[in-house]
Amino acid sequence: MPESSAFAPQYASVPHRDHTAELGMWVFIATEVLLFGGLILAYLVYRHAFPQGFAAGSRHTKIVIGTTNTAVLLTSSFLVAWAVEIFSPATTKIVTWLLVGAACLGLVFIVLKGIEYGKEYDEHLVPGIDFQFAGPKANGVQLFFVFYFVATAIHALHMLIGVCLLITLAIICRRAPTTRHHAALHSAALYWHFVDVVWIFLFALIYLPGRSSS
Amino acid sequence: MSDKNYLTTDYTLRSWFLTTDHKRIAILYFASLIFFFFIGGAAATAIRIELATPQADLVSSDVYNRLFTMHGIIMVWFFLIPSIPNTLGNFVVPLMIGARDLAFPRLNLMSWYIFMLGGCITLFAILAGGVDTGWTFYTPFSTLYSNSYVIVAAAGIFIAGFSSILTGLNFIVTIHRLRAPGLTWYRLPLFLWSLYATSVILVLATPVLAITLLLMATERFFGVGIFDPRIGGDPLLFQHLFWFYSHPAVYIMILPGMGVINELVSCFSRKQVFGYKFVAWCSLAIAAVGFLVWGHHMFVSGQSLIASLVFSFMSFIVAVPSAIKVFNWTATLHKGSIHFDAPMLYALAFIGLFTIGGLTGLFLACLAYDVHATDTYFVVAHFHYIMVGGMVTAYFGGLHYWWPKITGRLYSEYWARTAAVLIFFGFNLTFFPQFILGAEGMPRRYHVYPPEFQVWNVLSSGGAAILAVAYLMPLFYLGYSAFFGRRAPANPWNAPGLEWQTSSPPPEFNFASQPVVTRAPYQYNEHFQAEPQNA
Ligand code: HEM
Ligand SMILES: [Cu+2]
Numbered sequence: 001m002p003e004s005s006a007f008a009p010q011y012a013s014v015p016h017r018d019h020t021a022e023l024g025m026w027v028f029i030a031t032e033v034l035l036f037g038g039l040i041l042a043y044l045v046y047r048h049a050f051p052q053g054f055a056a057g058s059r060h061t062k063i064v065i066g067t068t069n070t071a072v073l074l075t076s077s078f079l080v081a082w083a084v085e086i087f088s089p090a091t092t093k094i095v096t097w098l099l100v101g102a103a104c105l106g107l108v109f110i111v112l113k114g115i116e117y118g119k120e121y122d123e124h125l126v127p128g129i130d131f132q133f134a135g136p137k138a139n140g141v142q143l144f145f146v147f148y149f150v151a152t153a154i155h156a157l158h159m160l161i162g163v164c165l166l167i168t169l170a171i172i173c174r175r176a177p178t179t180r181h182h183a184a185l186h187s188a189a190l191y192w193h194f195v196d197v198v199w200i201f202l203f204a205l206i207y208l209p210g211r212s213s214s
Numbered sequence: 215m216s217d218k219n220y221l222t223t224d225y226t227l228r229s230w231f232l233t234t235d236h237k238r239i240a241i242l243y244f245a246s247l248i249f250f251f252f253i254g255g256a257a258a259t260a261i262r263i264e265l266a267t268p269q270a271d272l273v274s275s276d277v278y279n280r281l282f283t284m285h286g287i288i289m290v291w292f293f294l295i296p297s298i299p300n301t302l303g304n305f306v307v308p309l310m311i312g313a314r315d316l317a318f319p320r321l322n323l324m325s326w327y328i329f330m331l332g333g334c335i336t337l338f339a340i341l342a343g344g345v346d347t348g349w350t351f352y353t354p355f356s357t358l359y360s361n362s363y364v365i366v367a368a369a370g371i372f373i374a375g376f377s378s379i380l381t382g383l384n385f386i387v388t389i390h391r392l393r394a395p396g397l398t399w400y401r402l403p404l405f406l407w408s409l410y411a412t413s414v415i416l417v418l419a420t421p422v423l424a425i426t427l428l429l430m431a432t433e434r435f436f437g438v439g440i441f442d443p444r445i446g447g448d449p450l451l452f453q454h455l456f457w458f459y460s461h462p463a464v465y466i467m468i469l470p471g472m473g474v475i476n477e478l479v480s481c482f483s484r485k486q487v488f489g490y491k492f493v494a495w496c497s498l499a500i501a502a503v504g505f506l507v508w509g510h511h512m513f514v515s516g517q518s519l520i521a522s523l524v525f526s527f528m529s530f531i532v533a534v535p536s537a538i539k540v541f542n543w544t545a546t547l548h549k550g551s552i553h554f555d556a557p558m559l560y561a562l563a564f565i566g567l568f569t570i571g572g573l574t575g576l577f578l579a580c581l582a583y584d585v586h587a588t589d590t591y592f593v594v595a596h597f598h599y600i601m602v603g604g605m606v607t608a609y610f611g612g613l614h615y616w617w618p619k620i621t622g623r624l625y626s627e628y629w630a631r632t633a634a635v636l637i638f639f640g641f642n643l644t645f646f647p648q649f650i651l652g653a654e655g656m657p658r659r660y661h662v663y664p665p666e667f668q669v670w671n672v673l674s675s676g677g678a679a680i681l682a683v684a685y686l687m688p689l690f691y692l693g694y695s696a697f698f699g700r701r702a703p704a705n706p707w708n709a710p711g712l713e714w715q716t717s718s719p720p721p722e723f724n725f726a727s728q729p730v731v732t733r734a735p736y737q738y739n740e741h742f743q744a745e746p747q748n749a
Contacts, residue, residue, distance in 0.1 A: 009315065010308070010313050010319070010392055016391070019391065020392070023387050027382075031383070031418065034418050034419070034422055035421035035422070037422075038422040038426065042440075127438040128436025139439065139445050140446065142438060142439065143439065143447070146432065150429065154428075
């Protein structure tokens with residue numbers, strides 16, 4: 001039997017399909033919380049074990065880049081929220097530009113992150129690749145940078161996926177916007193905000209320790 | 215309607231490998247799992263042959279390490295965890311709730327591909343040279359000393375984890391959103407409650423395993439000291455993270471089995487499940503408390519005594535909801551009109567074996583006894599009673615129960631009953647002696663042992679031979695039935711569940727029209743009092 005194009009046969013109606021998709025994204029975010037949660041837990045355990053090493057390592061992070069990136073990401077989240085808010089078949093043009101803007105800010109974030117990694121590489125702060133740090137706190141500093149790189153790399157990967165999502169949505173919205181895409185946009189926005197929130201946690205945990213006293 | 219069903223809508227390979235029909239995806243999983251079960255089983259056979267004598271006659275210690283690691287990895291991650299959820303669950307969840315498919319059919323197909331990718335990578339690691347760390351990958355052995363394919367194997371498991379997460383997600387959303395009109399939570403079959411609880415664990419525990427494996431691979435690859443104590447790392451942290459996943463994971467491996475048993479026990483005693491709400495909530499209680507007991511795997515690791523006491527206490531708590539379920543099954547059987555069809559034989563075997571496994575779990579949860587029993591065959595026997603005696607038995611029971619629905623064919627009751635009895639007998643002969651071995655102090659993971667242990671080991675190996683034959687039997691009589699069996703009626707067991715209200719095998723979108731539910735489940739006392747019609 002030919003299926004109706006509006007929604008797949010397992011759904012009763014369009015809103016039913018859309019709410020189902022949204023619930024799916026929430027459950028996915030739950031699993032992501034545990035992914036970063038495990039990582040952050042491990043980070044906290046070691047920070048407790050090596051308070052001075054972690055503070056010293058933290059002082060070697062690039063706070064200016066980190067802060068800029070926080071601002072960049074918050075702005076981009078704002079643009080996405082705006083797009084969701086005003087989405088309607090009449091506003092596709094603005095929505096498209098808002099999404100492109102948000103995606104571009106996401107790319108700026110990734111580029112800045114890359115520059116930061118480059119600097120850390122130059123300063124021999126990458127564990128496993130010619131790590132050099134003299135002094136009694138070296139072990140703690142190395143552990144700090146292990147977590148720094150693992151956490152920020154996983155986060156950057158999430159950003160990259162998010163940028164692809166936003167660009168795809170921008171293209172779809174421009175071509176054939178329907179109410180159906182509102183649900184997709186809503187789910188993508190949830191994801192993007194989540195990645196944003198994770199960054200705020202990482203920022204506080206990675207860039208700030210040890211800075212108030214020095 | 216024409217007589218086209220989901221199996222006959224299309225015969226091309228393409229229609230199978232690009233299908234989004236949950237029933238076909240279930241069959242894809244089923245075929246893959248049979249494959250993995252035989253690989254894991256082959257390793258087990260080699261282990262039992264080696265252990266028939268006290269000396270090392272068959273393999274070297276190094277090969278032995280690789281054998282039991284391969285056995286554990288394949289069986290846990292590529293057979294037990296996906297077994298019931300991904301085959302039986304995938305097949306019956308939409309049918310049982312009156313839906314036309316899962317909430318996200320394409321995601322469902324994707325998770326099969328991810329599973330196969332992970333499986334192939336792990337198989338590659340095994341073929342390329344194997345892994346000798348044990349299925350638990352304990353550091354620092356896995357990161358510093360082992361010279362085997364640890365990262366590749368871990369990568370395979372890491373990838374397969376995404377498949378678990380996606381399946382769990384799909385089930386949760388489906389059960390929340392796609393229930394037929396009138397199907398309230400308290401009218402949900404108990405199998406679905408247990409799959410729901412399982413899915414919650416899959417979604418919340420698997421990512422922690424992912425991060426753990428990632429950290430382990432990072433340490434091994436870059437030589438940095440996350441878990442290596444020489445550079446300040448903490449090997450205990452690995453165990454904490456690992457068991458934070460793996461203890462809940464053992465419930466991934468048993469809750470679906472318990473769910474199947476509810477369906478079987480009530481169907482073949484023609485009674486409502488006793489204490490429906492208790493059974494339902496116990497699934498969730500097990501899932502919740504299961505997250506708080508991981509430290510009972512670390513009693514001898516050097517964790518603090520307080521931690522050990524707390525974990526010991528919590529482990530006793532987690533046994534309570536499991537015990538409630540056992541009591542409810544026995545109460546359901548009480549004064550039931552019991553039919554000993556093959557699925558029921560499996561269900562009864564499950565109840566006995568799971569009870570033994572659970573009670574010995576309490577032995578191990580006793581701090582003092584565990585110090586004696588850790589890393590002995592007692593532990594091996596305990597978890598095999600639950601994982602094999604429990605879960606694999608439930609899997610076979612469920613498979614026989616839903617077989618007519620899946621294939622539209624009936625199987626030979628005679629052979630099915632014979633296999634069930636043989637499995638029960640072979641299983642006990644294999645694993646009961648291991649309790650004795652363990653209590654007498656035979657450590658696990660050694661391939662040579664003092665000669666006085668040989669008697670029990672020979673019994674165990676003999677039992678394993680019987681078990682192997684019994685596990686092979688369904689391959690033949692079910693395989694025969696799939697092609698030549700008698701046609702099954704829509705409802706061969708005369709059961710009231712929604713999945714029996716549609717034809718066998720079901721049409722592509724399950725139901726000709728949307729079913730509406732007006733009654734609680736398991737209402738055998740009304741017009742389903744008649745006998746099952748298969749025998
Ligand atoms: C009824 C409640 C249960 C209790 C109180 C319990 C208790 C325990 C304890 C204390 C241990 C640690 C023994 C040691 O390593 O020294 C253990 C090991 C184990 N249990 Fe259970 N258990 C229970 C149920 C289960 C279930 C349902 C499963 C699986 C489906 C299971 C599978 C395992 C496995 C796989 C191990 C050994 C892991 C390893 O060391 O490789 N247990 N159990
Ligand atoms: Cu456990």
